[in-house]
Amino acid sequence: MKIQVLSTFLILLFFSCQTKDNQSENSSNELPSYKLETLDSVTVSGILAKIFMFQTADEDHIIFRDGASSDVYLFDRDGNPTDKWDKTGDVPGAFSMSGGNFTQDKNGNLVILDIMSGLKLFKKDGEIVQNFGIYQNQWSLGGAFSHFKTYQVIEKDGKEYLLYSLDIIEEAPDDYDPEFLQTRKNLILTDLETEETQTFLPFPEGSQFLNGNVFVFSDFRPVFSYDEKSQLLYLVFQNEPILFTYDWSGAKPVLKEKAALNLDGFVAGTGFEKGVVSFAKIADYKINPYPSQILNLEKYGDDLLISYKPTPADKGDIAIVMAGEASKELRAKLSEEIKTRTVVLTQKGDIIPLTLPEMNSYNFAVIGEDIWWMKKHTGEEEQEDFTVYRGRLVKE
Numbered sequence: 102m103k104i105q106v107l108s109t110f111l112i113l114l115f116f117s118c119q120t121k122d123n124q125s126e127n128s129s130n131e132l133p134s135y136k137l138e139t140l141d142s143v144t145v146s147g148i149l150a151k152i153f154m155f156q157t158a159d160e161d162h163i164i165f166r167d168g169a170s171s172d173v174y175l176f177d178r179d180g181n182p183t184d185k186w187d188k189t190g191d192v193p194g195a196f197s198m199s200g201g202n203f204t205q206d207k208n209g210n211l212v213i214l215d216i217m218s219g220l221k222l223f224k225k226d227g228e229i230v231q232n233f234g235i236y237q238n239q240w241s242l243g244g245a246f247s248h249f250k251t252y253q254v255i256e257k258d259g260k261e262y263l264l265y266s267l268d269i270i271e272e273a274p275d276d277y278d279p280e281f282l283q284t285r286k287n288l289i290l291t292d293l294e295t296e297e298t299q300t301f302l303p304f305p306e307g308s309q310f311l312n313g314n315v316f317v318f319s320d321f322r323p324v325f326s327y328d329e330k331s332q333l334l335y336l337v338f339q340n341e342p343i344l345f346t347y348d349w350s351g352a353k354p355v356l357k358e359k360a361a362l363n364l365d366g367f368v369a370g371t372g373f374e375k376g377v378v379s380f381a382k383i384a385d386y387k388i389n390p391y392p393s394q395i396l397n398l399e400k401y402g403d404d405l406l407i408s409y410k411p412t413p414a415d416k417g418d419i420a421i422v423m424a425g426e427a428s429k430e431l432r433a434k435l436s437e438e439i440k441t442r443t444v445v446l447t448q449k450g451d452i453i454p455l456t457l458p459e460m461n462s463y464n465f466a467v468i469g470e471d472i473w474w475m476k477k478h479t480g481e482e483e484q485e486d487f488t489v490y491r492g493r494l495v496k497e
Contacts, residue, residue, distance in 0.1 A: 134497045135445055135455055137472060143180040144488045150174075152246055154463060155475050155489045156203040157211070162225065163489065164203060164211070168246045171196050173203075173211075175225060186227035194221050194229040199242050201251050202466070206261050206293060214252050214265055216243055220291060233296045236289055237269050240381045244319075248466040248474070249397035249408065254293070255327045257349075261293045264327060268318045269381055270300055277380035279313050287323045287338075302336075302347075305356050309341050314372025316340075319384045320392070326400045333357070335405060339394045342367050344405075344446070363452060364444065366411025367393040390422050391439055399467040401494060405446040406455070408464065413438045445494070455494075 143163060152168035162183065165174040175184040188195045200215035210230050211223045216239045222230035243251070252265035266288055274281050286300040302323075304310045310321050320340035327334045327349065334347040334354050342362040347354035370392065378385060384392065397408040413419055413435045421427045422435065441464060445453045457465070458474075465474040476488035 132451055132453055133447075135453060135494050136497055137455070137457055137492045138495045139458070139490050139492045140471075142476075142488055142490045143176070143178065144486055145174075145176050145180045145182070146486045148174070148485055148487055152198075153484075153487050154202070154246060155248060155466065155473055157205055157466070158468060158471075158473065158491075159205060159209060164225070165487075166203065169198050171200075173227065184226060188221075188223075188227070194223065194232050196221055201243070202248065204250070204252070204254050206254050207256065212254055212263060212293070214263065216267065220263060220296075222293060231293065231296070233291070235267075236291070236298055237267055237271070239267060239269055241268070241383055246463055247396070248463045250399075250466070253325070253327055256329060263291045263293060264325070265289050265291075266323050268322070268383065273380055276375075277315055277378075278375045279311075279315060281380075282310050282315065282321075287321070288325070301353060304338075305345055305359065307359060308338070308343070309369060309371070310338065312372060315375055315378055316370065316372045317378050317382050317384050319394070320370055320372075324395050324398045326398050326405070328400045335398060335400060337362070337395050337398055337407075339396070340370050340392060342369055342393075342395070360450065362407070362446070364393075364395075364407070364409055364411070365442075365454075366414065366438075367395075367409060368412040369393065387423065391419060391435065396441060397464070401445075401467060402470070403448050406443060406467065406494075407446055407452075408441055408443045410439050410441055458490075458492075460490075 150167035150172065154166055154168045156164045156166050158164065161177065163176045163178060166172065171188045173186050174182065176182055196213055196215040196218055199217045200213045203211045203213050206212055209225060211225060214220050216235060219235040220233040224230060252263055255262055255264050270286060270289065282304060284303065286303055288302040289298060289300050291298045310316060322339045323336055324339060325334060325336040332348065332350040334349045336345045336347065337343065342364050344360045344362055346357045348357045370389065391412045393410060393412045395407060395409045399406040418431060418435060421431060443455045443457060445455055447453065459477050460474040461477045463475060465472050470493055472492050472494065474490055476490065478484045
C-alpha cells in the first residue's frame with residue numbers, strides 16, 4: 102500500500118513538473134515579436150550639406166536641417182524642394198549646431214531648443230514667431246547628433262509648453278555634494294506663448310541618485326515621454342534602469358509607480374565620493390569609458406520603445422582600455438558590443454528585443470504612429486542624395 106501511494110505521488114509530481122515546464126515554455130513562446138515595416142520612402146537630391154538630418158514631417162512637408170549650420174530645407178511629400186532658409190550669425194532667431202531637432206506645435210510652427218541661444222519658434226518659411234532666451238547658461242554642448250528627441254511640445258489645460266531638461270538648471274553651487282542632488286529639479290516647462298518657465302520633478306524616492314554619492318551629469322539626464330491622452334509622464338534617467346510613471350492630470354506630476362527594467366547588458370553606476378567629479382562634468386571616460394545609457398523613450402501605441410547603449414560584459418577588456426593598452430581590434434570589438442539596442446516594453450511588462458533595419462547612425466524619430474529614419478550611406482564619395490523612410494511597428 103505504501104509503495105502504491107509513493108508511486109502515485111511520484112507520478113503526480115512528474116506531471117506537475119511537466120506542466121510547470123510547459124507553462125514556462127508557453128509563456129515564453131506567447132511573447133509577441135515586432136518588426137519595423139516600411140510604408141514608403143522619399144529621396145531628396147542635389148544636397149550640399151555637412152550633416153544633413155531629417156527633422157520632422159507633417160501632411161504637407163518633410164523638413165531637414167544641416168546639423169553643422171542653421172540651414173533648413175523644406176520638401177513636399179514627393180521630395181520636391183519648396184523652400185530653404187537659415188538663421189546664421191547676428192540675426193534675430195539665430196541658432197547653431199548646438200540646437201536640437203525641430204518639432205512642431207499644433208499650428209505647425211517649428212520649435213527648436215538651442216542650449217546656447219535659447220528657445221525659438223518659426224513659421225515654416227522661417228518667419229520668427231517667438232525668440233526666447235535660454236533658461237540657464239550651459240557649460241558644454243549637448244551630445245552627438247541623433248534623431249532621438251530631447252524635448253517635447255505638450256498641451257495642458259489648453260496651453261502649449263515645451264517640456265525639456267538642461268544639465269545646468271540651477272546656479273552653480275559653491276560645493277558639488279550629495280545635498281545638491283537631494284534638491285535638484287530635473288525638468289523644465291516653458292509656456293510657448295509667454296515664456297513663463299517653471300522647474301520641477303526632484304529625484305523620486307528610491308532613485309540611485311539619492312544614495313549619498315555624486316554623479317557625472319550625463320548619468321542623471323532625464324529621458325521622458327508624456328502621453329496627453331492618459332496624462333501619464335514616463336521617465337527614466339540615463340544611467341538608471343528604472344521606469345518612473347507619473348500621473349500628471351493635476352498641476353504637478355505625482356509618482357504612480359516605478360518598475361525595474363531588465364535591460365540586457367545594462368550596468369547602473371553607484372556614483373563617486375564627493376570631490377572625485379566636479380560640478381557639471383558630463384562624463385569621465387578615464388573612470389568609466391563605456392557607461393550604460395538609456396538614450397530614448399517613446400510611447401508607441403500601448404507600448405514603450407526604449408533605446409539604450411549597454412556596457413561590455415568583459416571587465417578585463419574595459420580595464421585594458423582604461424590602461425591605454427587596447428588594440429584597434431579590441432576597440433572595434435567593444436564598439437560592436439555597445440551599439441544602440443532598442444526594445445519594446447509591453448503593457449504587461451515584457452521586454453522584447455526589436456531588430457531594426459539598417460539605418461544611419463542618427464537612429465530614428467517617432468512622430469505619431471510613424472517611425473522615420475534615414476538610409477545609411479555606404480559609399481566613399483560625398484553624399485548628395487538622401488533617402489528617408491517612414492514605417493510602423495507591426496506584430497509578426
